[in-house]
Amino acid sequence: MASGFLGGVLGPERRARFLAGHLTDVLVVVVLAVLVVAVSRPAVVQGPVDVSAATAVLTLVAAAVGSAAAIVALVTGRLSGDPRPSWFGAALLLYGVVLLPLAALVLPQYPGGTPRLAVLSMLLISLCILVAALRPPGSLGAWGGWALAALALLVGAVVATRPESTFTRLLAASPVYTIIVQTGWALVAVLFLLDGYRALSRVRARLGLGLLVVAVSQLYRAIVPTVEPTSGLIYPSLRVVGMAVVLSAALSIALRAVTKMQTDYDRMRENLYSATDSLDRAADQAAERDHELRNGLAGLAGAAHVLALGRRDDENARLHDAVLAELGRLRELVQNPLTALGAVPAGSGGDDGPGPRGGAPAPPRTDDSALFDYGDAFAPAPDRHHIGDALRTLVDLRDGNGITLHTAEDLPPVAAPESLTRQVVTNLLANCDRHAPRSPVVVRARLADEPGLVAVEVRDHGPGLPDGQEVLEIVRGRHDESAGGSGLGLHISAELAREDGGSLVLRTVDGPRGCLAVLTLPVAR
CATH class of the missing domain: 1.20.1070 (Rhopdopsin 7-helix transmembrane proteins)
Structure with a gap:
């Protein structure tokens, strides 16, 4: 009309x-x-x-x-x-x-x-x-x-x-x-x-x-x-x-x-520029997903080695839960790479309600994977969680491996999916392994100096930031060629933290010298 x-x-x-x-x-x-x-x-x-x-x-x-x-x-x-x-x-x-x-x-x-x-x-x-x-x-x-x-x-x-x-x-x-x-x-x-x-x-x-x-x-x-x-x-x-x-x-x-x-x-x-831009974005997302899969699989490999040693039942049970949680994160990364990598803005879920990070809910499993029962490990992640539980799971996956964990008592839950904390901290621990191998690593969770935020600190005893930098400017693709890597992990982590109202900062510290990464996330209200 x-x-x-x-x-x-x-x-x-x-x-x-x-x-x-x-x-x-x-x-x-x-x-x-x-x-x-x-x-x-x-x-x-x-x-x-x-x-x-x-x-x-x-x-x-x-x-x-x-x-x-x-x-x-x-x-x-x-x-x-x-x-x-x-x-x-x-x-x-x-x-x-x-x-x-x-x-x-x-x-x-x-x-x-x-x-x-x-x-x-x-x-x-x-x-x-x-x-x-x-x-x-x-x-x-x-x-x-x-x-x-x-x-x-x-x-x-x-x-x-x-x-x-x-x-x-x-x-x-x-x-x-x-x-x-x-x-x-x-x-x-x-x-x-x-x-x-x-x-x-x-x-x-x-x-x-x-x-x-x-x-x-x-x-x-x-x-x-x-x-x-x-x-x-x-x-x-x-x-x-x-x-x-x-x-x-x-x-x-x-x-x-x-x-x-x-x-x-x-x-x-x-149209050609748009198609090229779409191809570039698809290639970037594929590179980011591959990066996250590599880090996640490295943790799972360590957990599988520990489980093979046949330790006490309570430790094996805890590792079992950690492995299932990590498998759930990797499965979400494979099935819904856009939502898992933060490419879909929060709150843009489908008609059936929000899924992980505000995306569409995971589809029902109708293939052969439904034959295996993973419990609630693959359930959509909630938009709030306790930092301490997520950090303990990550440390258990690595079986210590020179990592010391300190969490403050009675930390309030943060307003972010648990998959975000695990993905960011996994990237930070992978950077410690790459740039400060066999160095002691301290992971600490505490209330941030700024009100309404919880801070997660990951500190190693390595050489610090390259080129004598005091604070690292996180740019996609920038990495230390001598240490390997792709320059994607920190960029992904910083973007995920920013989209959920937090931040990620890396700087060189002394006494002893090393690199300190600080992840901040808002407290859930």
């Missing part, structure tokens, strides 16, 4: 714009024609100007302008893939390159009837090509106009080589045949005008307007000499004006075709 209303509003508005523009074109052409007639009438040019030579020059000028318009139309047809400009260009090229030069240079030298009939025959075929240019036959394509133009040349050559006879002299001398051809040209011009009116196209209507001026000039040439011996330069001058109007219309059509091509190219380039 809205589209119908807009169509009803825009239709009259477009029609009004077309009429205003078309009336402007008509006014300009009429004023120009009046000026040309006033300057080229017999009373002005008779005597000071050699009318015969000037007529030949103006005819060649009109031929040059028409040929230029034909070339522009042919190029437009090639650019746009529309066969109509190609047909129009073929007819106009036949008129400008063959007919007008013959009329200016050849016919005055051969006053017999056969050459004149040859020119009129070719002109008649060119009119047929112009009519077909409005609706070219689909079977002939863009080259049908050229075939008819070649046919016109063949017909003209056959007629011109026919022997002169009384009938041909009488037919050429009679103005009837000429008037019929010129009237046909005027009808073609009217058809082009009507086509522009139907399409509400100012440019196509201007094309018909130029053809109409040419038709009027030729009718003037055919009729006026019968009643007035001298006609001055009105006929060739008006023909130049008509060809100039046709050239301006052809240039406008070509400009529109080029503009459309540029618009299509810009749109295609934007």
